[in-house]
Amino acid sequence: MEASIHVARRAALRRAVPEGAILIMGNDEAPRNYADAVYPFRQDSHFLYFAGVNHAGLALLLEPDGGATLFGPPGHRDDLIWHGPQPSLGDLAAAAGIDGHADIGTLAERLGALGDAGVPIHFLPPYRAQRRFVLSRLLGIDPREVAAQTSVELVRAVAAQRSLKGPEEVAEIEDALEVTARMYRATMRAAAPGRSEAEIAALHQAEALAAGRQQAFNPIVTVRGEVLHNPFQNGRLAEGDLLLVDSGAESPHFYSSDITRTMPVSGRFTTRQRDIYEVALAANEAVIAAAGPGVTNRDLHLLAARTVASGLRELGLMAGAVDDAVAAGAHALFFPHGIGHMLGLDPHDMEDLGDIVGYPPGEERSSQFGLAYLRLARRLEPGFVITVEPGIYFIPALIERWRTDGLHREFIAYDRVATYQGFGGIRIEDNVLITASGHRVLGPPIPKAAAEVEAAMAR
Ligand SMILES: [Mn+2]
Structure with missing residues (x-):
């Protein structure tokens, strides 16, 4: 991306958080079993957003006077042998439109000087244990206090800024989706009785790997779709x-993409599978049709819930008034998660x-089973x-638990539900x-209507 994009993003952040210094940490390498054998490197998404530099061990400091400094390792003279010629820290800073750069070994001292001068240092909450200890050392605070001392002002500003995707970000997500679409088409061609999930997962990811792309998250490839995050x-x-x-x-x-498709291994949906598929598809299409500015995602979630409940009622799996069933949360036996989430640099x-x-200020997550898992309201x-x-x-196990507990008996046709044992998800x-x-x-x-999925699977 052009340096001007990151320059503009930093300027916007500075306007939203005008006082103090802002520290945005990049990620370090994460060892698998010893220091030199590492997990695939993934840069911190906030760091990518504001600096765009995909190297380990960096930190960005937005100075109180409006300047910016990229802190990083000075490099070792033998790096050339192990890693080949690398861009210098100055090169990396220049590529990101950052004027200053400095040895990361001096960052603690710099932050200490700012602290001594009474300048607040805004930082984001750590999600890796290692980051917590780095921040503890850099800022001279107890590791257990790091999360509590993160800047709510900075969190709000970053969330507000990153929530609104610019055209360059939408183009990135669509670029990712081009590859993802190929992954799904290849998988629909390949899925067949007798093949292993591992084999299908390999073919699925091969499309991305061959394009030089990583997965945005570990793919779920399973015939046990009822296990929501089956790894x-x-x-x-x-x-x-x-x-x-x-x-x-x-x-x-x-940037991430995040797609789900469900296909019949035989290449043709059975009547029972197709009936349920059409209900899920109706919910997907109803929510997309209703999506727009001014609508809350909570209402979209409830629209999906009503569509599911109404479809399952027609199939004799649910009973009673749809609105009452949804208000009571009975549909969550079948649709226990939220309708969706924000997508961007992170899935x-x-x-x-x-x-x-x-969630807007003052609105908390519902405690009702199902609605409690709605990430975006x-x-x-x-x-x-x-x-x-x-x-x-x-x-x-969920059906068994609800039935034993006698939950929502007026809305769930448990005897009929029992005949769907082994259906999956x-x-x-x-x-x-x-x-x-x-x-x-x-x-x-990406093939979605039942007939399109079947056509994509035709051999
Ligand atoms: Mn998702």
Whole structure:
């Protein structure tokens, strides 16, 4: 990205937080088992947003006088041998439009001098343990006090700024979605009885790897879609299974995409599968149609819940008045998670900043099962990018627990639900930009209607 973009972002942040110094830490390498064997490096998203530099061990300081300094390791004379020629710290600073740079070994002293002069130092909450200790050392505060001393003013400013995606950010997400669309088409072609989840997961990710892209998060590739965040890929695809895949490639500048599709392993939905699929699809489409500025995401969530409850009622799985069932939370037996979340540099954008991102001041998360998992409830604005991802699941342990506890007996047809044992789960997820006039579904179309999915699987 152009340095001018990062310069403008830093200037906007400075206007929102005019007093004090602002410290934005980059990520360090994370060792797997010893120092030199590391997990794939992922830069801190706030650091990417304000500096755009994809190197480990850096820190950005916005000085009280309006200047900026990039702090980083001075480098070792033998780096050339192990890592090849590297850009200097000055090169990295120049690429980000940052005028000053300094050895990171001097950062603690610099922060100490600011502190002594009574200058407040704003920093964001750490999400890695190692960062907590770095901040503790840099700022001279107890590690247990670091989270409490993070700057609410900075958190609010960063959340407000990063929530509104500029055209260059939307273009990045759509670039990621181009790759993600290829991943899904390849997977729909490949899914078949007898293949392993691991094999399908490998083919799925190969499209991104071959394009030089990382995954935005560990993909879910499972025939047990009712396990919402199933991290395992040790199953085998069998006739009659539904394969649920939830994944997304990253863009060249590390923006996320986040798509879910569910497909019949045999290549054709059974009547029972198609009936449930159509309900999930109706919820996905109703929410997308209603998405726009001024609507709250809580209302979109409840629209999805009503669509699910009404569809399941028609199939004889739920009973009673739909509005009453949704108000009571009975639909959450089948749709226990939220309708979606912000999407940007992170798949769950800025989740490290907490509910300030998804909830307006004074509004807390509901304690009701289901609604409690809604990550984004606030009123939508042009420039937000959100996911729309309703799902319908038959979770044996949850059904058993509710039935034993006698929960919502007036709304759930437990005897009929019992006949769906082993059905699995369906989720259909798209990425949507809120515009001034409504919304735009981002990226190229990815087969979604039941007939489109079947056609993409035809061999
Ligand atoms: Mn998602």
